Amino acid sequence: MEGFQMQPGFGQVQGPPPTTALDYLSTLDEIRINQKIDVAEVVTGIDMRNRYSVENAAGQQVLFCSEESGICQRMCCKEHRGFIVHVADVTGLEVLTLTREFKCCIFPCCADPTGRYALQVTAQGIKIGTIRQAQQCCPFPPKLTVESSTGQELFHMEGPTCVCHGPCCYADVPFNVYSSGGLNPVATISRTHAGFVQECLTKANNFRVVFLQGVDKSSKVLLFAATFLIDMMFFEHDK
Template sequence: MPPKQPPQRGPTPQVAYGYVPHAPGAQPVHGQALQGVVWMPAPIPPPNCPPGLEYLSQIDQMIIQQKIELVEIIIGFETSNRYEVKNAWGQRIYFAAEDTDCCTRLCCGMDRPFTIKIMDNVGQEVIELQRPLRCSSCCFPCCLQELEVHAPPGTPVGYIKQTWDPCLPKFTIQNELQQDVLKITGPCIACSFCEDVHFEVLSLDEQTAVGRISKHWSGIVKELFTDTDNFGVQFPLDLDVKIKAVLLGACFLVDFMFFEAGGGGSQRMGVWG
């Protein structure tokens, strides 16, 4: 019998920035596993797709999970937020990290300006979210919230702009030409206690629901003692990948506006106006 050949080994994959390993004994079942993290396999990019957004062409929903920061739980000091973005099968699509300084987080709290860098499975930054310092109350209609989405960084692909309304939180989704594409409408009182909170993604005439952004109830312990939030976003499978990236950015803006405590350990309730 011929001698057995040693198994072929491919190149060692890079570990994505900020990776958090699975629990001991967890076995990856789909996609590429990097140091215990199961990543979604990269599909063939569709035509005119910005690099890194090809993952979005294959999905109609995303799960955004904020990572628990022990420093916030122990001493109540607000740290930079970190998130995992997964598909419906639990495979990680992206890792997101807030880029702010401690002074900004301390002084501005949930209204702080930020840059969020969203990276793929080799640590390559593929999306960048930029939020300037703005008001979030209907009492100041000339200075409402905005978020700019770049993919790749330096190339705007869309915008989220808050729309003035005396009763409800409303937003407009725009493409790279700042043309209106979709609307988002949330509840008058965005209370996260014991139930999910839904922000509906609507057509421009606000008559047809085309998707949803949901803040998921995480359990009494997490809700009371941390500012760690879980979100889901749903959209049509054939939606432009650039607009899908903008809707992902809208999740982060909604989180900061309504569910992000100024420091660890307080319950959030967003009341519009």
């Protein structure tokens, strides 16, 4: 993979002190994740490394994220590529690392469980949990699970049967989050419409994470991280 570098000026954001970045994130009932528009990508059509701003409901940026990946995988494997997302606080200090290894999925996921996508979430080298594509023969509706650091299932997520997005699809695309064994959603991760021009000309995606009830600090961090796997699996391809 190419070496990871912070973008000049990208860390000049408003937010909490760096030592409390994740604590502050856990106090929010709504998180907005907006992918930055890359002019070079728009002009050339070549997939560049994704960058995101993380904001609270008032629009104040509290974290920023940058993808580390190889250009060959971005060009040839597209949304199937392996990647690392570095999540940094206002000083540029990395507070979370999200890693998905590249897997060549030749067989259906029901026949080859090892081919399922999984995102490992770590904080300063300590594993927090894993977001994993659920094993299912039919890919729709899409399902994912959220596991603790020990592999215990904490939540499961289910998206809509039709994951439609684009300039003419104005409705949000929600992924409802349920506690293990629960029937009522405890959170929702939604891909939101970014406006006609952005939807037409770019592949940049915007998301909103809303916590409804009973979600603790570490779980909020994992559900925040799950947004990046959802983005790569279902919305990174060309519109």
